[in-house]
Structure formats: structure tokens, C-alpha cells
Amino acid sequence: MINNSPWGILTGIRPVKIAAKLINEGKTDEETVKYFMDTYNASEKKARLALRIAKTEKPFADNLYENGVSLYIGIPFCPSRCLYCSFVTNGAGKNSKLMEPYIKCLKKEIKYVSEILKSNQNVIETVYIGGGTPTTLSASLLNELLEGLYTEFDLSRIKEFTVEAGRPDTIDEEKLNVIRSFGIDRISINPQSMNDEILKIAGRPHTAQDIREAVKLARKCGFKFINMDVIAGLPGETLEMFKNTISEVEKLSPENTTVHTMSIKRSSRLNENLEKYTLTDDETTGNMVEFAAEYMDKCGKHPYYLYRQKNMLGNLENVGYAKDGFDSLYNIYIMEEIQTIISLGSGGVTKTVDKETDRIERIFNVKEPKDYIERLDEMLKRKDVLRGLKL
Ligand code: SF4
Numbered sequence: 001m002i003n004n005s006p007w008g009i010l011t012g013i014r015p016v017k018i019a020a021k022l023i024n025e026g027k028t029d030e031e032t033v034k035y036f037m038d039t040y041n042a043s044e045k046k047a048r049l050a051l052r053i054a055k056t057e058k059p060f061a062d063n064l065y066e067n068g069v070s071l072y073i074g075i076p077f078c079p080s081r082c083l084y085c086s087f088v089t090n091g092a093g094k095n096s097k098l099m100e101p102y103i104k105c106l107k108k109e110i111k112y113v114s115e116i117l118k119s120n121q122n123v124i125e126t127v128y129i130g131g132g133t134p135t136t137l138s139a140s141l142l143n144e145l146l147e148g149l150y151t152e153f154d155l156s157r158i159k160e161f162t163v164e165a166g167r168p169d170t171i172d173e174e175k176l177n178v179i180r181s182f183g184i185d186r187i188s189i190n191p192q193s194m195n196d197e198i199l200k201i202a203g204r205p206h207t208a209q210d211i212r213e214a215v216k217l218a219r220k221c222g223f224k225f226i227n228m229d230v231i232a233g234l235p236g237e238t239l240e241m242f243k244n245t246i247s248e249v250e251k252l253s254p255e256n257t258t259v260h261t262m263s264i265k266r267s268s269r270l271n272e273n274l275e276k277y278t279l280t281d282d283e284t285t286g287n288m289v290e291f292a293a294e295y296m297d298k299c300g301k302h303p304y305y306l307y308r309q310k311n312m313l314g315n316l317e318n319v320g321y322a323k324d325g326f327d328s329l330y331n332i333y334i335m336e337e338i339q340t341i342i343s344l345g346s347g348g349v350t351k352t353v354d355k356e357t358d359r360i361e362r363i364f365n366v367k368e369p370k371d372y373i374e375r376l377d378e379m380l381k382r383k384d385v386l387r388g389l390k391l
Pocket of ligand 1: 133167
């Protein structure tokens, strides 16, 4: 069987889940690697990567709370839309008048779900506020949202609370202080590239310097855990430029670096105008991913979670790297589907995981914030299936 793809014929987005299953069945390292190579024609390197990450994740997977759940809160607003993004919202300009009613509705969903979780005696293990870009909200709306979460849910046993700040053009000291005032010290600030001309092509209205300043500000405000996302294979970015991105990011010493591979999303502006852009070839993208892996190793970071998406350049993967002791639990739980994650807000997909049968059920919220506001009662009713659920 000839297949030059690094993952062979493996099409799933969760290779680590396969490795974890084999480990739990008692397979040795060599048997697991051989399984990937024989079954999927995956390269030995990728097979060993999946195995290494599965072994890193195992202690976390083995130490979940009994009856624990995690929460995802979706904030579907961004100040503008990046070139490669297929996210539903089209920029805060058009949607800013929806923010206030959206937060009001979200608080109702928070209250509704909190009552269900209390009667189920669920313990909340991690919370992740993502989007979109949650810091697109004003400081007062952020405060209202966080207050709602802390009032309604018992968050006394949470192991981790993360707020995605994403774009530096949404970050200011007032918002960071609001987040910190709730004791939250994990944040994500995402450069994607540290080359200004590439940021411009990618439709990101900020510079590399803005990123440096946002990270500095976050440190000053007391954030102890910063994740930074980069993308290998952005249109126009050469290998040399990507190397610059990685070294500039690591100069800022983030506790986590997530290296994504460019994926061409169907409804992105990039896909709609493909002829206007120079895409990175598969080999160069592979070299970028390789370079990042080696660089992270030199910086003392280990790969701790991995997933794949459709239409990725070079059929590669996204990998999160962490300094020791800074692995993000939420990312592990969601990617390996080892815990029920309840998603609130528009676009949220709740996944309930029955640990005994491994059965996964999904509850969908509508995608558009406008529909979410109009159909809130229906979204609440959909959550009724969580009542009495044994997790
Ligand atoms: S910041 Fe993220 S969610 Fe928002 S438009 Fe850009 S890629 Fe999409």
C-alpha cells in the first residue's frame, strides 16, 4: 500500500484516542506503534507521537472527578473575521448590539443548567470561555458573565478556568483585571504569526508588537498561564518566516504553545478566493511542523494534546505543547472525549460521555447568536436530557 501521507489512511481527528485505547487494553509501546503503521500505514514518527501524547494524558484521564463535568461557554463575537476562519459571526460591528441581549440569555442558560447539575450532584472540573473572542465583550459584560457563572455554579473544586483572549486588538487592562478579579489566571493570546506582512494577509488587524505588549500586560495583571496559538502554513509565510514566528513567540515564554496546521475551511474567505493566495506546499508545511516540534523540545515543552481537522495542508495535525505542570486539562478532556462537556451559548455542542459504555450523545445549540436569543427557551428545553444523567 503506497501512501505518503504522514498519518497514512487514518482519517479520524483523534489519533491519540486510538493509542489510549490500545494502552488501556494492555498493548506494549511497540505493539501500539506497529498497529498504527500496519493498520493505517501511518509513519513511525506520527505513531510514536500519538503514543507519547496518550501516555502523557493517561494520568489526567485516570484522575477525573467522579461525576465530574466541564463547562464550555461560547462567546460568538470577534472584532472582524480572519481570512481562514469559517466562524459564523461576521465581526462585532454588525453584532455588537446583540452582545447585551446575548449575555442576558446566556445567564439564563447558566442558571437553568446549574440547577440541573446541582440536582445531579455533578462536580465542575474545568471551565473554558471560548469563541469567537470572549474579550470582544466590554469589561462590564465580561464582569456580568463571570459573576453569573460564579453565582450560579459551585466552582469551588475547579482545577482550571481559562478565558480565551485571542486577538490582542480586544485586550486591555480593564478587561484583564476583571478576569483576574475572579481569580482566573489562565488566558490565551494568539499571534498565529509574528510577521506583520503575514498578519495583514491573514486579515488580523494587529502587529507582532501588539502581541508582545498584550503578553506583557497580561503578566503585569498576574496571569500565570498563557497559551499562544500559531499556524503553520499561513498563505505567504515561508519556512524562514515561520521559524521567526516560533522563536519570537518563545521569547515571550508562554506556558503553552499550540501549533496548528493551516486547514482550508469550506466557508472561509480564503476558500472563496483561493486563486488570490499562495498556499504553502505540503512539504514546507511538514518542515514547519517538524521545526516547531524540535524547537519546543529545546524550550522544555512536551506535546500534550493533538487533533486533526479536515483539509489540513500536508494531512498533518495540530499539537499543543506545554511546560511541565502546565498541560491544559480542558483540551485533553475535549479532544479525547473522556468527560462530559456541557456547552452553553450559541454554537455550543454539549457532549455527554457515558464512561461505562463510552457512548457519546450530543446536544446542539443553534449557531447564530440572533437565533440563540430568539430560541432560548428551546435551547433550555434541549438541556433537559441532562437531568438525572449518570456520568
Ligand atoms: S479571532 Fe478566531 S474566531 Fe475570530 S475570526 Fe479570527 S480565527 Fe475566527
